[in-house]
Amino acid sequence: MTFYFYDLETGGLSPRASRIMQFAGQRTDMELRPVGEPDNILIKMTPDALPDPDAVLVTGITPQATLAGGITESEFVNYLTSKVFLPDTIFVGYNNVRFDDEFMRFTLWRNLADPYEWQWKNGCSRWDILDIARMTRALRPEGLKWPYGEDGTPNVKLEKLSELNNLTHSNAHDALSDVMAVIGVAKLIKQKQPKLYDYLLKNRYKKEVQKLVEKNEPIIYSSGRYPGNYEKTTVTIAVAYPSDGRGALMYDLRIIPDSFTDLSSAELAAMWSKTGKDAPYFPVKRLAYNRCPVIAPFSVLDSKSEKRLHIDNKLVAENLQKLRKADSFGDRLLDSLQIMDRKRQTEIELNEQLVDELLYDSFISGTDKTKMSVVRASDPQELANLNIKFNDQRLNLLLPIYKARNFPKYLNDDEKAWWEKFRIAKLLAGGDNSRSSAYFKRIRGLSNQPGLTDQDKYLLEELNLYGQSIMPGA
Numbered sequence: 028m029t030f031y032f033y034d035l036e037t038g039g040l041s042p043r044a045s046r047i048m049q050f051a052g053q054r055t056d057m058e059l060r061p062v063g064e065p066d067n068i069l070i071k072m073t074p075d076a077l078p079d080p081d082a083v084l085v086t087g088i089t090p091q092a093t094l095a096g097g098i099t100e101s102e103f104v105n106y107l108t109s110k111v112f113l114p115d116t117i118f119v120g121y122n123n124v125r126f127d128d129e130f131m132r133f134t135l136w137r138n139l140a141d142p143y144e145w146q147w148k149n150g151c152s153r154w155d156i157l158d159i160a161r162m163t164r165a166l167r168p169e170g171l172k173w174p175y176g177e178d179g180t181p182n183v184k185l186e187k188l189s190e191l192n193n194l195t196h197s198n199a200h201d202a203l204s205d206v207m208a209v210i211g212v213a214k215l216i217k218q219k220q221p222k223l224y225d226y227l228l229k230n231r232y233k234k235e236v237q238k239l240v241e242k243n244e245p246i247i248y249s250s251g252r253y254p255g256n257y258e259k260t261t262v263t264i265a266v267a268y269p270s271d272g273r274g275a276l277m278y279d280l281r282i283i284p285d286s287f288t289d290l291s292s293a294e295l296a297a298m299w300s301k302t303g304k305d306a307p308y309f310p311v312k313r314l315a316y317n318r319c320p321v322i323a324p325f326s327v328l329d330s331k332s333e334k335r336l337h338i339d340n341k342l343v344a345e346n347l348q349k350l351r352k353a354d355s356f357g358d359r360l361l362d363s364l365q366i367m368d369r370k371r372q373t374e375i376e377l378n379e380q381l382v383d384e385l386l387y388d389s390f391i392s393g394t395d396k397t398k399m400s401v402v403r404a405s406d407p408q409e410l411a412n413l414n415i416k417f418n419d420q421r422l423n424l425l426l427p428i429y430k431a432r433n434f435p436k437y438l439n440d441d442e443k444a445w446w447e448k449f450r451i452a453k454l455l456a457g458g459d460n461s462r463s464s465a466y467f468k469r470i471r472g473l474s475n476q477p478g479l480t481d482q483d484k485y486l487l488e489e490l491n492l493y494g495q496s497i498m499p500g501a
Contacts, residue, residue: 028057028115028116028117028150029054029055029056029057029062029113029115029116029117030054030055030056030057030059030116030117030118030119030154031052031053031054031055031111031113031116031117031118031119032052032053032054032055032119032120032206032209032210032213033050033051033052033053033066033111033118033119033120033123033127033202033206034050034051034052034120034121034123034127034202034203034205034206034209035047035049035050035051035126035127035130035131035202036048036049036086036088036200036201036202037082037086037130038072038076038077038078038079038082038083038090039078039079039082040079040082042126042129042130042132042133043133043383043384043386044383044384045078045079045082045130046070046072046073046076046078046100046134047070047100047103047130047131047134048069048070048072048078048086048088048090048093048097049067049068049069049070049086049088049201049202050066050067050068050070050103050202051065051066051067051068051201051202051203051205051206052065052066052111052206053065053066053203053206053207053210054116055210059210059213059214059217065203065206065207066106066110066111067202067203068097068098068103068106069088069092069093069096069097069098070093070097070098070099070100070103071093071094071097071098071099071100072090072093072094072493073100073432074450074497075432075449075450075453075454075497076453077454077462077463077466077494077497078090078490079469080466080469080470080473080487080490081469081473083486083490084473084483084486084487085200086200086201087200087201087482087486089486089489089490089493090489090490090493091489091492091493099432099433100134100137100138100432100433101138101403101429101432101433101434102433103134104134104135104138104140104403105403107131107135107145108140108145112145112151114149114150114151115149115150115151116150116151117151117152117153117154118145118146118151118152118153118154119153119154119155119156119209119213120155120156120209121155121156121157121185121205121208121209121212122155122157122251123153123155123157124153124155124318124319125155125251128146128153131145132386133383133384133386136383136386136425137383137425137428137429138403138429138433139399139402139403139422139425139426139429140399140403141391141396141399142386152231152232153231153319154228154231154319155319155321156209156212156213156216157183157251158249158250158251158259158319158320158321159213159216159224159227159321160183160188160212160216161183161249161250161251161258161259161260161321162223162227162247162249162260162321162323163216163220163223163224164181164183164258165247165249165258165259165260165332165335165336166223166247166260166323166327166328166329166332167220167223167332168335169219169220170215170218170219170220171188171192171215171216171219172191172192173188173191174187174188174190174191176255180255180256181255181256181258181259182255183259185199185205185208185209185212186199186208188212189208189211189212192211192212192215194208194211194212194215195207195208195211223323223327226323227321227323230322231319233316233317234316236314236316236319236320236322237316239322239324240265240275240277240314240316240322241265241268241275243264243265244264244324244325245262245263245264245280245325245343245347246262246263246264246322246323246324246325247260247261247262247263247322247323247324247325247327247328248260248261248262248263248277248312248314248320248321248322249321249322250312250320250321252312253279253312254308257281257336257337258335258336260336261279261280261281261336261338262279262280262281262325262328262338262343263277263278263279263280263312264277264278264280264347264350265277265278265314266278266311266350266356266357266360267356267357267358267360267361269313269361269364270361273315273316273317274313274314274315274316275313275314275316276311276312276313276314276357276360276361276364277311277312277313277314278310278311278350279310279311279312280342280343280346280347280350281310281338281339281342281343281346282308282310282346283342283345283346283349284310284346284349284350284353284356285349287310287311287356288349288350288353288356290359291359292359292360292362292363292366293363293366295359295360295362295363296362296363296364296366296367299311299363299364299367300367311360313364377420377421377424378424379424379427379428379449380449380452380453380456382421382424382425382428383425383428385421388421389419391419391422392418392419394418395417395418395419395422398415398417398422399417399422401413401415402415402426402429407434407436407437408437410430410434410437411430411434411437411438411439427442427445428449430442431445431446431449447499450497450499451499454497454498454499455498455499463494463498466490466494467491467494470487470490470491470494473487474487
């Protein structure tokens with residue numbers, strides 16, 4: 028068994044639409060000692076995609092840098108499947124479950140590789156050090172120095188945590204530097220709080236999570252969803268179980284339930300769906316068994332932790348009794364979840380412009396997985412003459428896009444003409460509201476901001492030049 032710590036720098040925040048620009052990783056043994064050399068890879072941008080200028084100002088990675096020193100997405104996926112996705116690997120990062128893993132899945136998807144197997148097949152699994160750090164700070168902070176934000180709120184930002192604890196982190200927002208910092212944080216937690224570390228590592232599996240949650244007793248739960256002034260950690264109880272069997276709805280037992288238990292399903296959905304800084308706190312959170320939630324038995328809460336987290340055991344007990352008497356509250360929460368899901372499920376026409384984003388529409392059949400393997404095993408010349416039809420129409424739409432993005436030199440004249448039309452629609456459709464219009468507008472806006480460094484000016488000029496270079500007809 029080995030760990031593989033990895034991190035990404037991306038051209039935006041959306042895994043559906045943005046691209047990985049840098050991938051870095053380091054394999055370690057279970058004692059967190061390096062195994063082999065680290066990986067540090069740039070991935071070429073393709074001429075149908077524009078990065079978010081704000082993201083590039085953070086990472087310093089331009090599209091031109093990826094084109095000069097990077098590999099194609101197809102080559103990247105080949106490297107992953109042959110060198111990184113090895114049996115008995117635990118894939119680890121810092122917020123990887125919510126962010127990096129999603130980018131990896133969508134990259135695999137649009138390159139006709141299985142998006143899920145790398146995290147469960149052949150003894151593989153995943154883990155996320157971010158919530159481990161949150162729970163360590165909340166329950167067993169001794170031995171580490173912990174940062175605070177400018178407003179005095181506790182946080183576990185990687186660069187600040189590394190700096191306070193004298194860990195090597197030479198360049199925040201460089202993927203390889205971040206990887207080494209995460210390994211350092213994991214080592215520190217393992218050394219200073221070995222019992223908590225070992226418990227959370229052992230109980231990352233969904234069956235263990237499910238077993239603890241479905242005892243229907245209060246548990247400790249650390250998540251970015253919870254308030255920072257309580258160390259992102261609270262006491263929760265499962266109040267309902269969605270019919271898919273993949274998780275539970277957890278109620279925050281800090282919160283008196285009287286204001287919620289008599290609401291209708293529609294009223295609950297309206298409150299739950301509000302977002303933003305001014306949205307009132309809604310005390311129910313969906314816990315997914317397969318997303319490595321960091322939970323622990325209520326018994327781990329010692330007197331120091333109670334005081335640190337401002338947990339009132341008497342209030343928790345009273346709220347628990349009220350919830351257990353609110354017989355239909357769980358059913359109404361489940362109904363409200365369905366209401367919100369229906370609102371999110373807008374009708375999306377299946378077409379080539381949107382197919383990149385449709386990973387989660389349905390699972391891929393075994394027959395189509397075999398055909399995907401045939402595609403991926405074909406060299407560019409074989410691919411040009413490959414006549415293959417998938418049962419899943421999404422894959423039929425993805426195939427020509429995959430060929431054009433990764434092997435443009437092998438396109439025939441008809442395919443080149445189609446690819447140009449595709450790019451026109453992708454970049455220019457919508458006129459003033461098009462992707463390209465928003466891109467150049469943002470560059471102009473950033474360029475007019477005061478206090479830009481010479482590096483910022485250079486990056487913005489490079490982004491402008493890149494955008495101009497890929498415009499259809501350029």
